[in-house]
Amino acid sequence: MRFLKALKELILNTLFPPVCISCKKEGDFLCVDCLKNLDKKKIRSNGRKIDDPDIHYLDGVIYALDYAKNPQIQAAVKQFKYRFTEELAEYFADLMIEKIGELNMAKKRKIILIPVPLHKKRLNYRGFNQAEVIAKVIQDRMGNEAEVIPMLKRVRHTDQQAKLNKSERHKNLKGAFILNKKCIHEQKMYTKNTIYFIIDDVFTTGATLESCAEVLKGSGFEKAYGLVIARAFR
Numbered sequence: 001m002r003f004l005k006a007l008k009e010l011i012l013n014t015l016f017p018p019v020c021i022s023c024k025k026e027g028d029f030l031c032v033d034c035l036k037n038l039d040k041k042k043i044r045s046n047g048r049k050i051d052d053p054d055i056h057y058l059d060g061v062i063y064a065l066d067y068a069k070n071p072q073i074q075a076a077v078k079q080f081k082y083r084f085t086e087e088l089a090e091y092f093a094d095l096m097i098e099k100i101g102e103l104n105m106a107k108k109r110k111i112i113l114i115p116v117p118l119h120k121k122r123l124n125y126r127g128f129n130q131a132e133v134i135a136k137v138i139q140d141r142m143g144n145e146a147e148v149i150p151m152l153k154r155v156r157h158t159d160q161q162a163k164l165n166k167s168e169r170h171k172n173l174k175g176a177f178i179l180n181k182k183c184i185h186e187q188k189m190y191t192k193n194t195i196y197f198i199i200d201d202v203f204t205t206g207a208t209l210e211s212c213a214e215v216l217k218g219s220g221f222e223k224a225y226g227l228v229i230a231r232a233f234r
């Protein structure tokens, strides 16, 4: 299967050479120059509690970049979500792994990656869950250190968050997630020396991650952090 996948990629890349999503240069989905120009400085994403009255359960969010300062990442995230370009997950995963490496709290601990689930309806429509794709690449790259466990399920189809304001977003997601019963035994396998990251693409109001964290905390998880590509400050 791996071989077939590689072959398919080779054929596609020969017929349709990748083009940089940001500057349109041929060769890569995000070219070396655009990656070099990422604004990674001055971000303190050490997973401290978020200063927001609407966030109670989420213990912090780790993000690789400031969304507003990195138009190339904005373009890449949009492309990844709506016109599936699987390769982009690799760039995102690399940025996120780099951040994990900077975190003291993740050192010498098993990292469990919990992708924000999509509702079946949306999954059927889109064909993939972008958070899960990124989480799987992180798992592949980190080997034994990280593992994807789909501990959450989305039980309610919600309106597109993008159209809503902050308080509407929080309301919209109340009760949208439950614990995935199939994974409860796996949750018990890990207690100490484990860190849980809920994986999403962009952190905007935090409503999605907060709603996921609420379910995890309600099920006995001590801490739940978010790990995203970028944070959009509002």
Ligand SMILES: [Zn+2]
Pocket (backbone or CB within 6 Å): 020, 021, 022, 023, 024, 025, 030, 031, 032, 033, 034, 035
């Ligand atoms: Zn470029």
